[in-house]
Amino acid sequence: MAVHMESLKIGHFRGIHHLTVENLNHINIIAGDNNSGKTSVLEALLLLRNPADFTNILRLARMRDTNLFFSGPSVYESFINLFPKDMSGMEITLYAVCKGQNVTYELSGEQKKIMMDPEDVIQKLNSVNRNRMMRDSGSDMVEVEAFRGELFYEIAGYGDKIKIEIDTYATASGREIKGNNYLNIVYLSPMDHVRGSVFNRILRSDSYKEICLHILQLFDPEIVDLLILKNEDNNRSTEYIKHMTLGNMPLSTYGDGIKKVLSIANGIAQAAGGILLIDEIETAIHSKYYDDIFRFLVKAAIQFDVQVFVTAHSIEAIDALLSTQDYEKQNQADDINVLTFKKEGAKSRTYSRILPGRKVYANREQFGFEVRL
Ligand SMILES: Nc1ncnc2c1ncn2[C@@H]1O[C@H](COP(=O)(O)OP(=O)(O)OP(=O)(O)O)[C@@H](O)[C@H]1O
Ligand SMILES: [Mg+2]
Structure with a gap:
């Protein structure tokens, strides 16, 4: 398990004061309302890079x-x-x-x-x-x-x-x-996937590329390869997806879901041996793909020895992330922690609590799901 960072204490940063999170896990899900400070915590982590x-x-x-x-x-x-x-x-x-x-x-x-x-x-x-x-x-x-x-x-x-x-x-x-x-720390913003160059790290390993292609084939079974081609005239490199019917298509012609998956897969490879911060993991992905994509994320993170912090807004995304663990088996290790943030009080300070994924999962079944505090 890759727990590179064990605890974090933010004295002061942006709108956050005296926030302590201990017992960080392999996968750390940060849940909370808009403006509760989730992105700020990822930024604070990135400062330590x-x-x-x-x-x-x-x-x-x-x-x-x-x-x-x-x-x-x-x-x-x-x-x-x-x-x-x-x-x-x-x-x-x-x-x-x-x-x-x-x-x-x-x-x-x-x-x-x-x-x-x-x-x-x-x-x-x-x-x-x-x-x-x-x-x-x-x-x-x-x-x-x-x-x-x-x-x-x-x-x-x-x-x-x-x-x-x-x-x-x-x-x-x-x-x-x-x-x-x-520490090798990589941050993926909610918009990272539209930045244009999102799969160069994936191409460094043929076996990893194969795994990533399988995930893309969930979206379109005719996707067969990923290539970076250089235009001789202007010396610019462009990322292409090779498609059985359409031929080589620039990545820009594909939808955001595919780009998002590539950006996450690339981020994991880039963060090898370190920490990957994914802000708003579910942006651009349809909920029907969550299970497959998040299982891939957890597996790939283990393979590349990457500790992951994700922020998520939707219950469905948190639920699917928790479902990557085999919680039915009682003595199975729990690789997930859930951090919940809330702004409270006259000074609108951010408060947090951290719970083992298994506990959140169990409570969800018993009392209905309320991890957002
Ligand atoms: N320098 C600062 N001083 C005080 N408060 C700040 C500062 N910078 C940002 N904030 C406050 O932090 C909040 C935004 O925090 P952040 O962007 O981390 O929230 P978030 O949980 O990621 O929200 P969302 O879910 O909408 O992305 C806002 O209320 C903003 O006013
Ligand atoms: Mg945010």
Whole structure:
């Protein structure tokens, strides 16, 4: 069983304060109302992927902003919104136990006006704003809003303190420092499957590709292969599905269900030996396929030694995930835990409880299903 992360404590992150989840399992289902903090918990986990690389947090801050080119907040604003707005100081604190070792992530600081050389600002601007700035600014220093703080991280006794300065003109284009990932953690957003490139990892193993094809054949029995072909003219690679009647069809011509299955299957292979976070697992999949797809998920996760966290909204999806376990056999190991989140109280804080899958399953049969608290 792959339980890489045993427990997680979120001191402060986004709308979450003092949330502790212990006894994490191989598969962890996060259930809860809209806005209860499910995605925030996945984001908090993702922060622990590569704490030494600060650009990680800037990319993470951008994940919710889907229409980056034409509208939406700046990198700076997205970053500032990772800090809880409902407390006076600016602090993000996370603690976890992974592979028997303690992990600490503490980021704190404050927003300040700083003076910047206009030349430095111009370097950071896109061409439209750059021309405007060059027209408007003299040689005087310009006042810019910035976050100044410190990141302290520690993993198994080793760590560092890094000074952080992010200003309103920051971009998230910094390249990740590769090879430093403490834990291999992969996040699949509810929209990941429409991003276009979703099966390159599956092709690395013929036997895994065969298994994935069987799942796709549930949707369309005429699907026979997955290929990535390169267009010689523009040097672009495109993913194709080979179909008995239609020939090679670009993946984009298929429905979202197939893309979602591929994105999950690819994510498992990519997260090998680590953690896969799947936000809204049931998005784009018809409930009649849940049983087969979730059985595949659990099996493949075991095969690739992947611990899984999924958020789900629907009772049917949670039910189908629980049905992957053989709960009728009393002494069968239970690979699932269910975390339920609820926002409560005057301050609208997120509360959680964690239950073994077997217990949730049993209660569901006895009292009707109410895992959403
Ligand atoms: N920086 C912040 N400070 C305080 N609250 C925040 C902050 N960022 C987000 N929130 C709050 O967190 C909630 C959203 O949390 P999240 O997106 O994790 O919920 P969710 O359970 O994934 O919801 P859904 O099921 O709709 O996807 C909102 O109520 C939002 O106001
Ligand atoms: Mg969410």
